[in-house]
Amino acid sequence: MSRLATKFAEFKQSGHKALIPFITAGDPNPEFTVPMMHAMVEAGADIIELGVPFSDPMADGPVIQRASERALEHKMSLRRTLEIVSEFRTNNQTTPVVLMGYANPVEAMGYESFALAAKNAGVDGVLTVDLPPEEAEECAALLNSYNIDQIFLLAPNSSTNRIKKMDSVGSGFLYYVSVKGITGAGNLDTSDVQRKLIDIRANTQLPVGIGFGIKDAETAKIIAGLGDAVVVGSALISKIEANLTAPEVAKQDIIELLKSMRFAMDNQD
Amino acid sequence: MTETTNSYNMPDERGHFGPYGGLFIAETLIPAVEELEAAYKKYMVDAEFLAELDKDLQHYVGRPSPLYHAERWSRELGGAQIYLKREDLNHTGAHKINNTIGQILLAKRMGKTRIIAETGAGQHGVATATVCARLGLECVVYMGAVDVARQIQNVYRMELLGARVVSVTSGSKTLKDALNEAIRDWVTNVDNTFYIIGTAAGPAPYPAMVRDFQSIIGREAKQQCLTQAGKLPDVLIACIGGGSNAIGLFHPFIDDADVKMIGVEAAGDGIESGRHSAPLCAGRPGVLHGNRTYLMADDDGEIIATHSISAGLDYPGVGPEHSWLKDIGRAQYVSITDKEALEGFYALTRMEGIIPALESSHALAYAMKLAPTMQSDEILIVNLSGRGDKDMQTIANHEGVQI
Ligand SMILES: Cc1ncc(COP(=O)(O)O)c(C=O)c1O
Numbered sequence: 001m002s003r004l005a006t007k008f009a010e011f012k013q014s015g016h017k018a019l020i021p022f023i024t025a026g027d028p029n030p031e032f033t034v035p036m037m038h039a040m041v042e043a044g045a046d047i048i049e050l051g052v053p054f055s056d057p058m059a060d061g062p063v064i065q066r067a068s069e070r071a072l073e074h075k076m077s078l079r080r081t082l083e084i085v086s087e088f089r090t091n092n093q094t095t096p097v098v099l100m101g102y103a104n105p106v107e108a109m110g111y112e113s114f115a116l117a118a119k120n121a122g123v124d125g126v127l128t129v130d131l132p133p134e135e136a137e138e139c140a141a142l143l144n145s146y147n148i149d150q151i152f153l154l155a156p157n158s159s160t161n162r163i164k165k166m167d168s169v170g171s172g173f174l175y176y177v178s179v180k181g182i183t184g185a186g187n188l189d190t191s192d193v194q195r196k197l198i199d200i201r202a203n204t205q206l207p208v209g210i211g212f213g214i215k216d217a218e219t220a221k222i223i224a225g226l227g228d229a230v231v232v233g234s235a236l237i238s239k240i241e242a243n244l245t246a247p248e249v250a251k252q253d254i255i256e257l258l259k260s261m262r263f264a265m266d267n268q269d
Numbered sequence: 270m271t272e273t274t275n276s277y278n279m280p281d282e283r284g285h286f287g288p289y290g291g292l293f294i295a296e297t298l299i300p301a302v303e304e305l306e307a308a309y310k311k312y313m314v315d316a317e318f319l320a321e322l323d324k325d326l327q328h329y330v331g332r333p334s335p336l337y338h339a340e341r342w343s344r345e346l347g348g349a350q351i352y353l354k355r356e357d358l359n360h361t362g363a364h365k366i367n368n369t370i371g372q373i374l375l376a377k378r379m380g381k382t383r384i385i386a387e388t389g390a391g392q393h394g395v396a397t398a399t400v401c402a403r404l405g406l407e408c409v410v411y412m413g414a415v416d417v418a419r420q421i422q423n424v425y426r427m428e429l430l431g432a433r434v435v436s437v438t439s440g441s442k443t444l445k446d447a448l449n450e451a452i453r454d455w456v457t458n459v460d461n462t463f464y465i466i467g468t469a470a471g472p473a474p475y476p477a478m479v480r481d482f483q484s485i486i487g488r489e490a491k492q493q494c495l496t497q498a499g500k501l502p503d504v505l506i507a508c509i510g511g512g513s514n515a516i517g518l519f520h521p522f523i524d525d526a527d528v529k530m531i532g533v534e535a536a537g538d539g540i541e542s543g544r545h546s547a548p549l550c551a552g553r554p555g556v557l558h559g560n561r562t563y564l565m566a567d568d569d570g571e572i573i574a575t576h577s578i579s580a581g582l583d584y585p586g587v588g589p590e591h592s593w594l595k596d597i598g599r600a601q602y603v604s605i606t607d608k609e610a611l612e613g614f615y616a617l618t619r620m621e622g623i624i625p626a627l628e629s630s631h632a633l634a635y636a637m638k639l640a641p642t643m644q645s646d647e648i649l650i651v652n653l654s655g656r657g658d659k660d661m662q663t664i665a666n667h668e669g670v671q672i
Contacts, residue, residue, distance in 0.1 A: 054570075054571065055440065055571040055572040056440065056445065056446075056449050056557060056558075056572050057449075058295070058449045058452045058453065058558070059295045059452075059453075059456065061453075062439075065439060072571065077569035077571070078569060078570065079569065102556075103293055103556040104555045104556045104557060104564070104566060104570040104571075104572070105569055105570035105571070106570070107554070107555045107556050107561070107570060108553075108555060108566060108567075108568065108569060108570030109570070129295050130293045130294055130295060130556065130559070131293060132292060132293075132294065132295075132296055132299060134283065134291070134292045135291050135292060135293055152296070153295065153296040153297075154296060155295075155296045155297040155299075155300075156297075157297060157300045157459065157460075158296065158299070158300070159300065162296075162299065162300075177296065177297060180297050180456065180457060180458075180459055180460070181297075181456055181457040182453050182456060182457060185457070
């Protein structure tokens with residue numbers, strides 16, 4: 001069983017809901033990322049999603065686009081993102097790390113080299129936004145052979161058939177994108193999410209993480225009542241962007257926000 | 270002349286041209302492309318749809334476009350007989366409308382009320398705004414801020430036609446960034462929005478669908494050449510941005526093995542300078558904008574900034590079918606610098622009284638090199654994909670003239 005599957009099995013036993021923060025590797029600078037990852041674990045993160053910067057992040061809103069640009073200015077890359085994961089692993093062997101990015105950096109490295117490098121770095125899951133099951137077969141098989149999960153997305157307009165398909169090709173967890181739109185969208189409707197989850201739950205036993213548009217503790221709490229994991233990204237990266245000259249302040253603000261989400265998620269009425 | 274029967278049949282069921290093409294998109298767009306795929310399959314064999322398309326192409330676009338024997342220029346160059354496929358004479362001034370006319374008819378049948386498009390030179394944007402005006406549909410066009418500045422007349426044309434032009438300031442502020450922004454819009458408004466992609470690229474079924482709409486160019490050219498010259502051409506030449514005018518000319522000739530096909534990419538300041546837009550000549554396979562194809566990317570897979578004097582060729586990718594035709598050796602791909610393109614531009618203007626688009630000037634410039642090496646009984650067809658009206662400002666700037 002992969003580290004992700006094992007974790008989610010434990011959480012299911014204890015009724016714990018996973019908190020998954022997302023930051024972009026190398027934003028605002030490469031030295032920031034590893035200490036931030038450790039601090040997020042301290043603040044209650046169960047899994048870390050690490051964005052791999054890409055020049056053309058088509059599924060991302062302005063906040064994560066700019067995070068990518070800042071990281072690329074520091075020559076951050078897929079290779080260097082993997083080095084960051086390795087470094088994180090010297091002090092943490094238990095918190096799963098999921099890479100989130102786009103297909104071309106992986107294509108440039110080659111699927112085989114990438115799968116092996118990800119394994120060696122201690123990566124647990126890979127979510128490639130523009131690699132749906134139609135094109136993911138080769139990559140997913142290689143990753144799975146190293147016990148790494150290929151994470152697939154579901155969207156509000158995904159049909160029942162599509163959910164079934166994801167159930168058969170996916171592993172680790174499924175990531176439900178809670179709005180039609182790009183990251184950082186502001187119009188999350190929790191009752192829509194609730195309705196959609198009924199269809200998803202009926203067609204898969206895989207854990208379901210929910211992300212896009214979750215900005216505060218209150219929303220995190222509601223979403224934790226519906227899914228198995230809550231993903232928060234743009235809200236954290238906004239803190240980095242608001243404190244570009246004072247990364248320590250950004251770090252503190254991120255810790256505060258995560259703690260408030262953790263508390264809210266753990267105290268369901 | 271060899272006549273083979275139906276040997277070329279691409280793409281496969283899943284939109285692949287060998288390793289190229291495919292469906293590299295976010296999950297939210299899957300239902301949209303599935304719906305489009307179904308409509309495309311249904312209507313491309315629907316007699317009523319095809320009749321409406323034919324009627325619009327004839328009476329609205331002004332087809333067939335002439336195949337013009339450029340006798341004076343051919344004589345001057347002293348080799349092959351050069352024929353120009355006059356897509357510049359289409360309504361709105363380029364081949365782009367062959368595709369927008371087709372896609373808007375699909376959009377209408379699919380009940381979509383909002384149209385989006387990306388544009389580089391502005392020709393596809395104008396062609397989209399035009400068909401939207403005609404059907405009374407909302408139209409939003411994404412255009413890189415750099416291109417807005419260098420093709421300002423086309424921006425004004427789109428606005429006159431009732432479109433909203435969004436100036437894109439992210440990334441390199443050119444065509445690729447306009448595509449990124451259009452894709453973001455599409456993901457957000459997927460229920461009511463139809464994305465009219467302007468070239469033979471993007472996720473399946475766009476590359477094949479755009480090719481099919483543009484293939485009217487090659488079908489007509491073949492007939493016209495047989496009628497006027499009594500034989501098939503020896504060489505076809507077309508410029509390559511995303512590759513739609515080229516594949517439109519090439520595709521009906523693919524099984525005619527003796528007809529050579531040459532695609533001309535933009536070499537900008539020269540391939541060796543690194544400032545160019547020539548992925549087939551100097552790039553490598555990768556994934557961008559929904560398909561796998563040759564791209565300009567660095568060792569880390571990040572997309573490299575491109576350069577060309579012509580906004581319509583200033584793109585780091587290319588339609589996947591060209592990647593396939595390159596790999597199997599059926600078509601050949603070459604490049605022409607900014608400077609050479611300008612020579613082609615002036616030559617046609619002065620020799621034949623036809624002012625070509627800077628994009629098309631790349632194809633003309635290559636014809637100038639090739640024609641003198643050919644026999645005077647050989648035929649070379651150049652796709653004159655558009656007219657140069659939109660480029661007057663760029664040319665005047667180049668000459669240091671105020672207009
Ligand atoms: C006149 C003209 N020719 C060619 C192109 C390049 O596009 P494609 O390669 O798809 O034909 C453009 C694009 O804007 C254009 O305006």
